[in-house]
Amino acid sequence: MPVIPIKTHRELLDSRQPGCGMPGELFGRQDVFETDMDVFFHKLWILVAVTADVPEPGDVYAIDIGKASILIVRDDDENVRAYRNICRHRGSRLMKNAGKASVGMLVCPYHQWTYDLDGSLRHTSHMGKEFDANCRSLIPVHIKVVGAHIFVCLADEAPEDFSKLETAMTPRFAPHDMQRTKIAYEMEIIENGNWKLVMENNRECYHCGATHPELTQSFLAHDFGFCPDGQSEAALHDYEQYLAHNATRKEEWEKDGYLCELFESLDESVETNFRSQRLVIAGAGESQTMDTKVASTKLLGNLQRRDLGDVHMWGHHSWTHVMSDHAVVATAIPIAPDKTRVRTVWLVHEDAIEGVDYDLQTLTEVWVATTQQDAELVGNTHSGTQDPGYVPGPFSQYTEGELEQFARWYDARLKAHGV
Ligand code: FES
């Protein structure tokens, strides 16, 4: 039997035709997955939680990122901190399972070393006079809070270009006062696909018209993309009207102080990959709901206007939509080459009351349905890419340009880390 040499990760990257999808092995191979975890989830800034996950002092949220586990903690001074979920004695997890708890101190379940919420080791027994507790504090993790978004970086040195995201997003989120929100609902789904397919799917709306009847209620006709080739005069005119409508809305918002302009940091040189824009919503123009009106009559922050569109932001493993009345924040954390945990939270004003200010079904139905539909699409595609007969096909330059950018960025980041 001839031995077929296994391609290296670099050879697989180099084998991608420009303008086409990635080879299937980049989605399915265990070694590729492990390198992806190391580079894209342990070295770059990642979005792991929202401030409403830890609303009160003593609240702790444990999150697994591959082999790493981190604790997001609200300390007694209401600061949000992040630590490695590792006891400084013999390495036990302080919180065994991912999830939330409310504690006075962090007590290791093994020999009860006890840590303050600021990470300092407060109590041990049987360690003797020579033992210096000061050098056994919990290991801190880089953390940044932007709006309601809690980002962490597990690398020793965090990428500095995160400052671009901070600078761009802080004023965009500010009118929505995202830290004065609470979680109205959260949903976790395990998608049967590689994380890169989850993100490719999120970055294009080529599929939206045929697959997302709920989400597209709030979309304008040409939000799915427009290919001018072979179009009638009337269709081209219609597209111009669409562009003019968007421009007018944005001008009005900008005049009132709401930032709208497209901001993107996606090219091969950046470490922190993200994009943001205030998008126009169809119909009543208010929210991503079935009737395009607000789901919560208690608007975010001190907003008075309902028709503020959708401040969207996506990064290399997350997507966010912020409307006047609520926000939807989703993160995709890989758990295996073919398994990705997608967590979605719905944020409303912290004083909004279910049944009075909002109806939960109305608030959540669009993105619950959309997430389930996307999971199905991603699982189906992952399966196809693992078929020995799979040959990557071309992206549409009119609707899938950001997939090509993502593929190039993915390649460049790996190259920068020696792959
Ligand atoms: S491992 Fe934590 S107290 Fe021993």
Ligand SMILES: [Fe+2]
């Ligand atoms: Fe989708």
